[in-house]
Every structure is written in structure tokens, then in C-alpha cells.
Amino acid sequence: MNGQSDIAEHPAAYDVVVVGGGNAALCAAIAARRAGASVIVLEAASKFYRGGNTRHTRNMRCAHDAATATLSGPYSEDEFWDDLVRVTDGQTNEQLARMMIRESKDMLDWIFDQGVRFQPSLGGTLSLGRTNSFFLGGGRAMLNALYLTAERLGVDVLYEAEVVALDIDGDRFHAATVQRKEGRMRIRGKALVAASGGFESNIEKLVEGWGEIARNFLIRGTPNNRGTVLDMLLGADVDSVGDPTQCHAVAIDARAPKYDGGIITRLDCVVFGIVVNRNAERFYDEGEDVWPKRYAIWGRLVATQPDQIAYIIFDAKSANLFMPSLYPAIEAASIGELAAKFDLDPEKLTETVAQFNAAVHEGSFDPDTLDDCHTENLTPPKTHWARRIDTGPYYAYPVRPGITFTYLGVRVDHEARMMMKAGGPAANMYAAGEIMAGNVLGRGYAAGIGMTIGSVFGRIAGRGAARHAAQ
């Protein structure tokens, strides 16, 4: 595509060119290098910000037959599959998903062998999950380990090297062009692994799918996942998968920065109060379900409200029942006063709360299971954890949709090879991670599965690319 003479040519021709610098990219790069290929990683971010959304992650979901040092209890392939079907409502490619789940069993050991460390499952107060392993020190620690291993193995890494063009001829990749401070550079490779994330930080692209309301979205992770490589690939007749409005979106504190606020802006107090829109009206059953559904649905719900904003209202009884968050809740002595602090109509909000309180049928409150506290004759109802909001001081958090990552991506086969629009796999182009997550996640989300998709498909893509290059 780009043959201009002001573009410098990289002296080396690599076996495998990996675009991106997150978990998927590093798993691919390490796997390819271990398979004997020469590998370069092209990362748009600086060294500190390397690794996109992976920096913000905490855990990974893997099937396993028995308890391990980092996981309690078995988590069978079937159970993983059931969880995936439930969250996606069946919108998943069963063959790919089952393969991913099968491969995930081996993934923890493999990741561990690359130097990544996990929190022990039985350590003092740390009682960890059965389904997810937690990275010791979080996603950035995990990335640091992967980068150290990649460097030790001899993988070349270019930072601040945004891929701005791909040289693709038919179904065959030839070279990538990166934009660097000192100018553009063309890097040839025998195979490509695209692992450059989704397009969640490209507001214009979100607007294409969602309309103008997307301008009010906050992006929880990196500003670098702009989907430009995805566009290049789709423009070169690679087949797409997924729906542009499907993504993982949660309700996060409206005071969070536009990008990169990470995990600490999340709020998990919805179930303990009521949620109203800017007309001071409730709009959804706050007590609908247990995790993970109730966490992952509120982003989309708030997105459809006027001005894409909502307010979680609760009282002193609930103030300490959930994880603390970055910004303190706004506090007031009365509901009317609270409303005034957000420019909500005080009378309307007082009335909404009064109606809710009148409808509450209190049972035995239990924050950990679907309890029997509910409302009667109220629309929308609150089916669990319903308690009167009557004990001052009163609190509220303003929330907005916080986008985690998008699902529209490139279609791949079981070798992580991209599929062409014309049918059939590409000659030497592979994809892993968010950029192809839509193959497995048509909608919904199960925590820790982002890392699973990136690791499993990353390793497959890296091995495949190395194999191809060796031919």
C-alpha cells in the first residue's frame, strides 16, 4: 500500500511481525520465538504505557480439573462452557469457544513458565476464586514479566511505533509501516499477528455504531486501542465478526477521567440502592441478578438514558457493604438536599424514593445471595436486596457508561488465522485478543475471559505464524 520513498526500510526482515503490545501480542511473540522464529513487536505506546488494557487487568479464567496453588476447586470445561453460553446468550462460535476452553487448561502453567506470578489461593485473608487466577501485582506486573521473558528470548520490541499501514496483497501480508518520532519505517515480515486490541478508545468509531450518545462514554482503559489496524484489515477484505455496538460496558463513576481510569472507578453498589436517571426516575430492576450479570449490564442501561448519566442512591445502612472506590460518594442530610447537589429535581427524587420505600417488602437481607427483600406493586420492581432508603446521611454516585472493550473484530479459524471475505483463511495473517474477541464473545462478558482469549489465541497465532514462516 505504501511505497513512498520517504519511508525508511527496516534492515531486518522478520519471520513474524506482531502488532500490539498487550497480553495477546506478547503471548504470540513468545510462542513464535520459542518456535524458532525471529520476531518483532510493534507497540504504539511508550514503555510505561505498554500493554494497552492488559495493564489494567487482574485475573484470568481457566478451566482446571483440580484445585491448584492459585485456584480453589475444579472448574471443568463444561462448567466454563455453561458460563460462556449464559453470558453470551449463545452468541459464540461453539467450535472456537470449546477449543479455547480446552486450551485454557494448559494456559496457567504456560503463562507461569513465562515468568508471570500468581497470588496463592490460600494466603491469610486472601481467599481467592475458583474460576479465576489472580496475577500477583496485577496486569502490569504480568506484562513486565512477559516483556522480560520476550527480551531474554531475543524478541525485538519497538515502542512508540504505531502501525499506520499494512502492505497486504490479496490474502498475503508483506510489511507493516510504523509511525515513529523520527519518521516512518517499513518492516517486512513473513507472517503477521494482529493483536492491537479493539476500537473502544476511538470515539468517532463508537459514534458510528452507537450514534452521538457515544461522546458521553468513558473509556476505562488505554487511549491507544483505536481500531486502526482492524480498519486496515477489514479494508483489505478480511472478514468481520460481531456487532459494532456489542462491547463490555459497566457503569463507572462519572467523575472518572475520559481514558485509562482503570479498575478503581468501578462501582459495585447498584444492588444496595436505587438507580435514577436525570429525570429522577428509576428505569431498571436494580436487584435483578447476581454477578456477573448485574455488573456488566449497567453500562448499556445507562447508555440509553438521557445524557447518558445516572445516579446510584443509597443510605447509611449500605455505605460499607461494597468495595471502596476512588471518589467518595456525595453525601447529604436529606434526599432533597442530595438531589440539589446533582441538579436533579428535589421534589421528584424525594417522591421517587418515597414510592420505592412504600413498596419495599423487607425480608432477611443477605448481600451475598439473591435474598427475599423485594418491592411490591412498583415498576420497575426491585426484586432482591430491597431495603428502605430512610437512614441518613444519604449518598449518591453519579455514573456513566464505562467501555472496557469492543467485540467487532476479524473473523478467525481454529488456528487463529484470519478469514477472508471471499471465504477461506488468509495465507499468513493471524489475530489474537480483543481484535478477534467477537468470535467467542458475541455479547456479554465473564470476568477474566479477556485474558483467556488473548493468551490462548495469542499462543496459537504465534506458533502458527512461526510455522508458516519456516515453510
Place this chain on the structure above:
Amino acid sequence: MQRSEALNEADRLMTICNSCRYCEGLCAVFPAMEMRRAFTSGDLNYFANLCHACGACYVDCQFSPPHEFDVRVPSVLARVRHESYADYAWPRALAPLFRRNGLAVSLIAVLSIAAFILGFVAFNDPRALFASRPGPGSFYALMPHNAMALLFGAAFLWAVVAFIKGARAFWNDIGETRSALAAPRPLLRAVRDAASLRYLDGGGVGCYNEDERTKDNRRFYHHLTFWGFMLCFASTSIATLYHYLLHREAPYPLWDLPVVLGTLGGLGIVIGPLGLYAAKRKREPMMMDHDSRGMDIAFLAMLVLTGATGLTLLVLRETSAMGVLLALHLGAVFALFVTLPYGKFVHGLYRFLALVRYARERHTAAPEARSEREARST
């Protein structure tokens, strides 16, 4: 009471960390923090003194600078720690010694060395300073043993009283009662954790220093320093017993216990601090509190001076350099002792107490009912 800027900043960071918790497996600070939702000044001082400055949480944090959240736990806790030392100092009037500690300690060292040289000259024939006088009792020709014992005994006693007062102030500040210190289990646990420097291991791989690679040097050099100091202390104690119980006079033969312990210890407090200093020079600046740099270096320098003069004295004790070297060594030891309560040495005391509290808290607090609720939040 008005909070210092450092405490405010520590409060801000701990609030961030408490909503993040990614570092909870790295050391004791994070689990201690997770037991609370809001932080008093005492809590923050407790966390600060619990931190071993391994650096892991800086290297692992997704919000370290240049991120706008500007999370720098190791450097901010170091600053709080430094301020807390001054807050607990006894007598209060000497608290300012922590402020320009490097200068203060050097002055005290120079003055005390000069005082010994002058003393030797004033109380003896000036030529005695340069006489070579082999055999037992040669040191006491320059300074009578009882005078030495009295002087150093007094300095030691002073330091011990100051430590006890400081420890009390810390213990009160973090809201503990005296009886809490009597429980044996937390105490034992803390002794084990402190002696092994358990939390200087970056969560298991070693401490971080200049970048994201772990190099366990600091822990190794700290062990050398600590055990070197203890050996020297043991050597001096045994020598004192020799003197009063066995009536054997220093200098002792090379194979004798005080000399063996003193030599090994001396090597420890020379090599250890030099290693720590080298690491400090290379350390990522964002992980450090620059205001405490002078204090840290002054303490390392005092240890090296004490060890180096002691070892040189051992080698040259039968030559005419003995008198001057003895003055140098005794001056250094004296200055080290009187400045112990007003310098970096106190970190060991407060960290130990913080570890006791942590062990107690972990033991008594009901195991946190953290359901999978949290596991699922991404």
C-alpha cells in the same frame, strides 16, 4: 491536628490502593490497608513503617507516573516514615535532628572524634598518642577502662531510654495498648518476619531497585549490615564480660571470641552499607523520598566509619598508629551510639513494632469474608 502534606498524600494513595488492591499479595502494607475504609494519621504512620521499600508496588502499579493518578507508594510512605521518626523522637527538643540529619550526624561524629584525640592528649603525655605499646591493657594506657565503660555505658543507656520513649510514642500513635505487646505469638511472628526481611522480597522475587528487573542485592546487603551490627554488639558485650568477670584485658588475641565476632561484624558493617549505598545511587528516583536521603546516607557512613576504623585498629594495633586509630574508632562508636535514636537506625525499631501489630491484627481479625463477588469484578 493539621495533617502534613505527606500524610494527606499517603491518605490519597491508600484510598486509591484500597479501591484497586492489585498489590495485596506483595507485602503486609496492602492487607493492613484493606482492613480499613478510612485512614487516621496513626494508621498511615503504621502503614509507612510497615513498608520495607522493596519497590514492587511502584513497578507493578498501572497508575505510577506519568499516569495522572500519580501513584508512588514507596516514596510517599518513605516520606511519612521520615516525618514520623521526628514525631516520636525523645526528647522532643532533639526532633529537629531528623531534619538535616546528614549534617547533624557528621558534625557529631567529627566533634566526638576530636574530643577523644584531645582527651587522650590532655590526660596523658602527648607523646603517648604515638607510642607503640603491644600487649594486653595497651588501650587502657590511653583511656582507663572504667572511664571508657562509664562513657559508653552512659551513651548506650541514653540511646535505650530514647528508644523506649520513641517506641511508646509510636505504639500510642497507631492506637495500640501496652498489653497488646505482651502476646507472645505476634511477637514471635514479627521477630521471624523482621529477621528474614520477609517483606523486602517484592512478593517473592526480590526487591526492585533501578527498573522492572528484580535484584535481591538490597536484601542481601541489609542482612550483612544488620548481622554485622549484631556481631559487633555481641563482641563488645562479650569483651565487657571478659573484663569484669574474667579480668582479661583487651586487646585480645586474634583467635579470641570478641576479636572473631568483631572482625566478622566489622566486615558486615563495611560491606553491607557500601552495597546499600551503591544500590541507592542507582535506585529509580521516583521510588525514593529525597528528603530522607541525607539521613540514610549518614547512617550508612557512620556504620562504615565504625567498622573500618575498628578493622584498621585490629591490623595496626601494635604500631604507633594505634593511639590515633583508637581515638578515631572510639569517637565513631560514641557518635554512632548517641545518634542512633536520631537517625535511620530507628527504622528497625518502628518497623518491628509495625510487624508486631500486623501479626496481631491478622491473627485476631476475622478472616475477611471476601466472596467471589470481588473475583468477578473486572
